[in-house]
Amino acid sequence: IDVGAFSSKVVLCDDDLKIVGTSVIKNRLNIIKASEEAVQKALDDAKINISEISKIVSTGYGRMNVEIADTSITEITCHGLGAYYLYPKAITVVDIGGQDNKIIQLNSTGKRISFKMNRKCAAGTGAFLDEIAARLELPVSELNNLAAQSTKNLAFGSYCTVFTSTEMLTMVNAGEKIEDIIRGVYISLANHVSAMAVIEGDVVMTGGVAAYNPVFVKIFEQQIKKTVSVHKYAHHAGALGAALYASEKFTELESKNENSL
Known part of the structure; x- marks a missing residue:
């Protein structure tokens, strides 16, 4: 279970x-x-009962509030595990969450080499896009489609x-x-995230921003001059990592990663 700032x-x-x-x-x-609703919805999706679950691990902003969890673990570890499961090779994971950004480097065995996290302000996060949508009196779900219609790059002077x-x-x-303004916002977001660290190797993006804003992903690719992979489970990477953490098959790998945190 990944209880983030905006979604579970x-x-x-x-x-x-x-994945079932x-x-x-x-x-x-x-x-x-x-x-709790997210758990029940996933159980319904898998067509099983809660009694059939052997272990529950929570992660994310609200991980300590999940009473049914057997244990909790950091987002860094879970996003690394989840991303490596989806792309089992040396990768750089760029996660844009509701309230923070994470850049995680993993080697070819999935061991974490380095990470950087930004929680100083809302700029460059999902909250940033929510705020922009609210100011424009638009559902955040409409931003991508509008940005796709843009023919102009507008520059914002501040992050x-x-x-x-x-x-x-x-x-x-x-x-x-409006569509040009939204594209300009995406460019500002891409600039902010890419300035966090030198992004090397094969790049994987996770989180809701990447999952639901393909126009932003294209802009980010242009910014870092690299192809970016976004899996269909990009938004679930943290929760997937938590599920993997619950498995004994991943005990050795997560121990190495947690000790390097």
């Missing part, structure tokens, strides 16, 4: 580590209720959410198209 994700794996059930639920104002919002309103008043 659940992944169920069988004894062979095959998944879910995503928006947290709204109650992360405990949302995580700060507050200043970007101010600049954005100035652009609206100046007659700039």
Whole structure:
């Protein structure tokens, strides 16, 4: 179970580590209720009962609030495990979450080499896009489709959410198209994330921003001059890592990673 700042994700794996059930639920104002709903939805997806689950591991922003969890573990470890399961090779994982960004380097055996995390402000996170959507009075789900219609690259002078919002309103008043403004926001987000660290090797993106904003992913590829892989389970990478952590087959690998955290 990955209880993030904005949503709760659940992944169920069988004894062979095959994914048999998944879910995503928006947290709204109650992360405990949302995580419980996410668990039930994943159980329904897998067509099994909670009594058939042998172990539950929680991760994410609200991991300590998951009462049914047997244990909890850091997001860094879980996102690394989940990404390596999806791409079993040396990779750099770029995760854009609701309230933070993570860049994790893994070697060819899945051992973590390094990581960097940004939690200083909302800029460059999913919260940044939510704020922009709110200011434009749009559902955040519409941003990608609008950005895809853009034919112009607008430049924002600041990474700060507050200043970007101010600049954005100035652009609206100046007659700039909404789709061009949203693309400009994506460019600002890509610049912010790529400035966190030198991104080397094969790049994998995880998290909801990557999963639901392919236009942003293309812009990020142009920024770092690399092809970026986004798996269909990109939004579930943390929850997948937690499920893998619960398996004895991953005990040795996670111990090495946790000791290097």
